[in-house]
Amino acid sequence: MAKFTRRQLLRTGLAAGAMVTATQCARGTPNNPAPGPTVNTNQIKDVTLRFIGTGVSQINEIRQKAEEDLGFKLEMRALSTEENNQIAITQPGQYDVFDGEYFSLPLVVPSGNLQPIDVTRISAFDKIVPIFTTGELYNGAKVNSSQGTAPHRVMFLPDQESTEFAPEPTNWATLIPFQYNADTLGYRPDLVGREITSWGELFNEEFRGKTSILDIPSIGIMDAAMVVEALGLMTFGDKGNMTREELDQITQILIEQKRAGQFRAFWKTFDESVNLMSSGEVVLQSMWSPAVTAVKAQGIECIYAPLKEGYRAWGGGIGLSKNLSGIELDAAYEYINWMLDGWVGAFLGRQGYYSAVPENAKKFMSQAEWDFWYEGKAAAEDMIDPFGTKLESAGAVRDGGSFDDRMGNVVVWNSTMDEQTYLVQKWNEFVAA
Numbered sequence: 001m002a003k004f005t006r007r008q009l010l011r012t013g014l015a016a017g018a019m020v021t022a023t024q025c026a027r028g029t030p031n032n033p034a035p036g037p038t039v040n041t042n043q044i045k046d047v048t049l050r051f052i053g054t055g056v057s058q059i060n061e062i063r064q065k066a067e068e069d070l071g072f073k074l075e076m077r078a079l080s081t082e083e084n085n086q087i088a089i090t091q092p093g094q095y096d097v098f099d100g101e102y103f104s105l106p107l108v109v110p111s112g113n114l115q116p117i118d119v120t121r122i123s124a125f126d127k128i129v130p131i132f133t134t135g136e137l138y139n140g141a142k143v144n145s146s147q148g149t150a151p152h153r154v155m156f157l158p159d160q161e162s163t164e165f166a167p168e169p170t171n172w173a174t175l176i177p178f179q180y181n182a183d184t185l186g187y188r189p190d191l192v193g194r195e196i197t198s199w200g201e202l203f204n205e206e207f208r209g210k211t212s213i214l215d216i217p218s219i220g221i222m223d224a225a226m227v228v229e230a231l232g233l234m235t236f237g238d239k240g241n242m243t244r245e246e247l248d249q250i251t252q253i254l255i256e257q258k259r260a261g262q263f264r265a266f267w268k269t270f271d272e273s274v275n276l277m278s279s280g281e282v283v284l285q286s287m288w289s290p291a292v293t294a295v296k297a298q299g300i301e302c303i304y305a306p307l308k309e310g311y312r313a314w315g316g317g318i319g320l321s322k323n324l325s326g327i328e329l330d331a332a333y334e335y336i337n338w339m340l341d342g343w344v345g346a347f348l349g350r351q352g353y354y355s356a357v358p359e360n361a362k363k364f365m366s367q368a369e370w371d372f373w374y375e376g377k378a379a380a381e382d383m384i385d386p387f388g389t390k391l392e393s394a395g396a397v398r399d400g401g402s403f404d405d406r407m408g409n410v411v412v413w414n415s416t417m418d419e420q421t422y423l424v425q426k427w428n429e430f431v432a433a
Helices: 006-012 060-070 081-090 102-111 199-203 217-230 244-259 270-279 289-297 326-340 343-349 358-362 367-373 403-407 420-432
Strands: 022-024 038-040 048-054 073-079 097-101 176-187 211-214 263-267 284-287 311-321 390-392 410-413
Touching: 048 081, 048 326, 060 073, 060 326, 060 343, 073 081, 081 097, 081 102, 097 102, 102 217, 102 311, 176 199, 176 289, 176 326, 176 343, 176 403, 199 211, 199 217, 199 284, 211 217, 211 270, 217 244, 217 284, 217 311, 217 410, 217 420, 244 420, 263 270, 270 284, 270 289, 284 289, 289 390, 311 326, 311 403, 326 343, 343 358, 343 367
Parallel strands: 048 073, 048 097, 211 263, 211 284, 311 410
Antiparallel strands: 022 038, 097 311, 176 284, 176 311
């Protein structure tokens, strides 16, 4: 973990009016992680930061580690994506920290309820993967020209007072990223009986009544677009920003599929998707990486399919309420710096997520873990999740391969469209049909 000096504490204001009684840090190993910085002041111990976010990252073990390392309290509320956005937009007094996704920002930022983040106060900002800052990963990567609400398009604000996005990097950020992934379809190979290689399989009559799609309009419509495009049923000018005519057409296709009995269910939460897959009610569905991990942790084989058309991606980050000020604001900045320092990245990495600062996460992972999760190499040892459950046996290879293979093949990001209101209306028509 990064060392906290008195000079840094004074700069951030954590030591203002308080005496630093102890600052310590010890470098840990993957099997014996460092205890992290312990900052004791007369004020910081009284701070409680209220978080809102989804169940993907509102995790008790992360909260406990942060409280241990930083010396203040965290209150975390795990919400659905829609609830999270609604509270961020309409109830700024109910939270201090917004743990949200980049695709939500065209909805949240215009409300003025998030204060711009001063990137000069983020110690590892220059190490953040360029997907978030410039949009480029490596030459020739599909993600460089990906559609949808790519994070770099909503990452920056022109100045401290703005609620509009800047077209290029500035010193003012909307969110500071900490996790992201390339999403795809998950399936039960024991029940499907063959390899799944295309998004189009979600509408295959072979799996009628045994598929599921994510019931969050901005995300579900992206999965649906990947499916219909793979089947040649439609082409889009921009899957991430559909016209009304395109929304009408894809909605009609979805309604036809539903009336034909293609879908067993729709899901909104992580737990719902896990239960559908582990029970065998569904054999092929939209999934998130940790949901696949959770199914595997039950001893059930589940594959996160590397599909030939590419991946749909998402990115999550930390935003700050406009109401934060003084020592609470300083504490929030310290949390962000702690979050990027590596322990969180390694913890989430063992579920299949990627860290915004991979080189820091690597410090808290064994070489075998790094090679498996990031390099796409065969596991040199059994892979264990953050909660101590075996996920993969030695010799296994991560579905989809390396970081570059997976994130480089992202073709669309979760999106907020110009016709967002119309999209929600049409999606609701589909769900209710």
